[in-house]
Amino acid sequence: MATLTPGFHGHRRTRGDRLPPGQFRTEDFPVLSAGPTPDIPLDRWEFTLTTESGEQHRWNWEQFQALPQQDVTTDLHCVTRWSKFDTRWRGVSLDTLLADVTTDARYALAECYGDYTTNLPLDDLRGGRAWIAHTYDGAPLAAEHGGPARLLVPHLYFWKSAKWITGLTLGRTDRRGFWEQLGYHDYGDPWREQRTWTD
Amino acid sequence: MTDWRRAELRARTPESATARTLYLTVDGWPGHLPGQHVDVRLTADDGYQAVRSYSLSAPADGDRIELSVQPAPHGEVSPYLADDFPTGAAIEVKGPLGGWFVWKPGRPDPVLLVAGGSGVAPLAAMLRARLDLGGDVPPFHLAYSLRDPGQRWFGPLLDGIAEAEDPAVTVACLYTRAAPPGHPRPVGRITAADLDLPGFRPADGPLAFVCGPTAFVERAANLLVHLGHRPDRVRTERFG
Numbered sequence: 001m002a003t004l005t006p007g008f009h010g011h012r013r014t015r016g017d018r019l020p021p022g023q024f025r026t027e028d029f030p031v032l033s034a035g036p037t038p039d040i041p042l043d044r045w046e047f048t049l050t051t052e053s054g055e056q057h058r059w060n061w062e063q064f065q066a067l068p069q070q071d072v073t074t075d076l077h078c079v080t081r082w083s084k085f086d087t088r089w090r091g092v093s094l095d096t097l098l099a100d101v102t103t104d105a106r107y108a109l110a111e112c113y114g115d116y117t118t119n120l121p122l123d124d125l126r127g128g129r130a131w132i133a134h135t136y137d138g139a140p141l142a143a144e145h146g147g148p149a150r151l152l153v154p155h156l157y158f159w160k161s162a163k164w165i166t167g168l169t170l171g172r173t174d175r176r177g178f179w180e181q182l183g184y185h186d187y188g189d190p191w192r193e194q195r196t197w198t199d
Numbered sequence: 200m201t202d203w204r205r206a207e208l209r210a211r212t213p214e215s216a217t218a219r220t221l222y223l224t225v226d227g228w229p230g231h232l233p234g235q236h237v238d239v240r241l242t243a244d245d246g247y248q249a250v251r252s253y254s255l256s257a258p259a260d261g262d263r264i265e266l267s268v269q270p271a272p273h274g275e276v277s278p279y280l281a282d283d284f285p286t287g288a289a290i291e292v293k294g295p296l297g298g299w300f301v302w303k304p305g306r307p308d309p310v311l312l313v314a315g316g317s318g319v320a321p322l323a324a325m326l327r328a329r330l331d332l333g334g335d336v337p338p339f340h341l342a343y344s345l346r347d348p349g350q351r352w353f354g355p356l357l358d359g360i361a362e363a364e365d366p367a368v369t370v371a372c373l374y375t376r377a378a379p380p381g382h383p384r385p386v387g388r389i390t391a392a393d394l395d396l397p398g399f400r401p402a403d404g405p406l407a408f409v410c411g412p413t414a415f416v417e418r419a420a421n422l423l424v425h426l427g428h429r430p431d432r433v434r435t436e437r438f439g
Contacts, residue, residue, distance in 0.1 A: 036420035182298035
């Protein structure tokens, strides 16, 4: 039974179908990172897809920008309980990046400048549900929000949308990333409140 | 599945004109490490619930925990906790949470704490855990950026450190708008000079913990990296 908290009424914001359990809506765009923001010059930026057999697919900034671009409007859900509605992004779909990649892998580990990592099932990066995003709200993505480019997987908690991404390594087994080793959930579905190992 | 524990308010003390520290006892509290936080859940009489995260501002002490709350203007939870939550009433807490922004007593590395405003809360828990250890090692320094003397939290703790004049544990207040009379440092935002300290230089291998609003953390963490600190030795926590 929940404890009654006398005199607490709350704000009763409209909930609707868009706010997952335990979340509150914010108009801000909070920043959460474990360390300093890395400085990544575009002429040194690189994105590498490595398959389970070690085969590598590589794009520099110019090649990446020449790929088909998509505009995405989506809601974000952070495990620290804020949700932000109707955020506008531009980037390259993982379907595009994976199109010519032969793999039987089931998992992906996202790797980042600054050594952050996060793990996801490869299926969650397919089907128009994941992007490498470089533009937010019509402007180049700010460094503190993950620029030059970050992973965007909005159907999972936002720590899965790795900032400053530089590669994906595909594998047949699931390897835990940074927060996942520290107790966060391996999958992170906001609608099932998969915040930590015990959820 | 989730592990919510009843937490009863025992007392509340002011940290500034508006901020308050809440002293709670938690049923079955398992203990925590300095730097960890909790989720706090409030329930209205019709079942409506709201959850927020707060840092623990004191080290583990049996079933007692302390949360320090700055009420946000028009906030849903923080003004209630700071002003209206009655002594003897209960909220629920889940935790301890967070395994990264923590200091484990017993580590030998010097520790540089860098606080912006109410970001001092989890760093105060680390500082108090260090004082509980006693001795000469590891060296600790808190660089505490704040607007003016009225915003200085944990006054008795910081005054005690100043009076002890122990070179192993030091604090510098960095006032950004107004300083007390005779304060040696000019008023202004944190600079490289505030963080370039003997005993806490990159060659000394310190671990740095930076906590505060986003703009402050960005600035302070970048200053540390430009001074030569390894990015993986600079741990950050941000809010706002």
